[in-house]
Amino acid sequence: MARVYVSSVIPAPVGRVWARIRDFNGLPSWHPAIAESRIENGEPSDRVGCVRDFRLRNGERIRERLLGLSDYEYFCTYSILESPMPLSDYVATLRLTPITDGDRTFAEWSAEFTCDPAREAELVATIGRTVF
Amino acid sequence: MLEVTTSTIFGAPTDRVWEVLRDFNGHDRWHPIVAESRIERGEPADRVGCVRRFVLQDGSELREQLLALSDLEQSFTYCLLDTPVPLFNYVATVRLLPVTDGDLTFALWRARFTTRPGEEQAMRRLVAEEVQKAGFEAVRSLVERAEEG
Numbered sequence: 001m002a003r004v005y006v007s008s009v010i011p012a013p014v015g016r017v018w019a020r021i022r023d024f025n026g027l028p029s030w031h032p033a034i035a036e037s038r039i040e041n042g043e044p045s046d047r048v049g050c051v052r053d054f055r056l057r058n059g060e061r062i063r064e065r066l067l068g069l070s071d072y073e074y075f076c077t078y079s080i081l082e083s084p085m086p087l088s089d090y091v092a093t094l095r096l097t098p099i100t101d102g103d104r105t106f107a108e109w110s111a112e113f114t115c116d117p118a119r120e121a122e123l124v125a126t127i128g129r130t131v132f
Numbered sequence: 133m134l135e136v137t138t139s140t141i142f143g144a145p146t147d148r149v150w151e152v153l154r155d156f157n158g159h160d161r162w163h164p165i166v167a168e169s170r171i172e173r174g175e176p177a178d179r180v181g182c183v184r185r186f187v188l189q190d191g192s193e194l195r196e197q198l199l200a201l202s203d204l205e206q207s208f209t210y211c212l213l214d215t216p217v218p219l220f221n222y223v224a225t226v227r228l229l230p231v232t233d234g235d236l237t238f239a240l241w242r243a244r245f246t247t248r249p250g251e252e253q254a255m256r257r258l259v260a261e262e263v264q265k266a267g268f269e270a271v272r273s274l275v276e277r278a279e280e281g
Contacts (some may be wrong), residue, residue, distance in 0.1 A: 005230075005232065006232045006233065007229060007230060007231050007232045007233070007238065008231060008232070008234075009141055009231055009234075009236070009238075048172060085257075097139065097238070097240065098137075098139060099139045099141060099142070099238070100136070100137065100138050100139050100269070101139065101140035101141070101265075102140075102141075104141075106139070106189045106229070106231070106238040109230065
């Protein structure tokens with residue numbers, strides 16, 4: 001099982017950061033690599049179990065399912081259903097924690113997946129680079 | 133149940149901060165309110181279950197027990213056994229996480245407790261300011277000075 005972990009400090013209160021992250025269909029509004037996104041079957045984007053179908057600027061298409069969403073703990077967990085990447089069993093979690101000293105936000109993103117061991121290092125590096 | 137959480141960013145890697153915080157008997161060397169501390173029965177300070185008995189600058193004596201210690205998660209949890217102030221069912225956790233885009237440390241100190249009716253505000257302030265915030269600022273002066281040197 002490969003694991004990727006990246007984290008960062010965002011100079012904004014957690015409520016404001018969460019307002020953006022929380023929208024499972026909102027990737028195009030904050031992630032530079034995402035061109036467009038839609039939720040399948042016209043479901044609300046905070047319905048746990050919904051599927052987002054989005055397209056990267058390079059034309060690749062990815063489908064992901066929302067597995068968990070917490071307005072209380074500020075996290076969102078999802079899995080990949082379909083992607084051009086040579087991996088499987090991919091589950092990722094994006095989590096925000098308030099930094100009380102300065103009213104900032106600590107953002108963590110972690111993912112686990114299985115893949116061909118020969119390609120693991122390359123995939124871990126690529127995935128880690130593309131998140132924030 | 134009341135909960136008080138303080139979190140901050142230290143300008144040093146987690147390993148450096150953990151060196152300071154991991155020693156359950158080391159708080160008398162950095163925390164401004166702790167005058168002296170020892171582990172009861174001469175046990176090692178990283179033995180889960182050990183009890184630290186310490187004296188504050190104002191002379192009051194406290195006992196706390198180590199409930200959990202993890203070098204993998206860089207966290208520890210302890211409870212208050214004896215204290216002269218009305219803090220009951222007090223359990224606290226300190227946890228470090230790496231900030232990967234800068235080799236910094238995110239540190240979180242969370243305490244849960246109950247107290248007597250009417251004392252909530254005073255106890256919240258005591259835990260937030262004198263325990264957590266003062267403690268983190270003392271740790272900061274140790275680890276960030278060392279980083280610059």
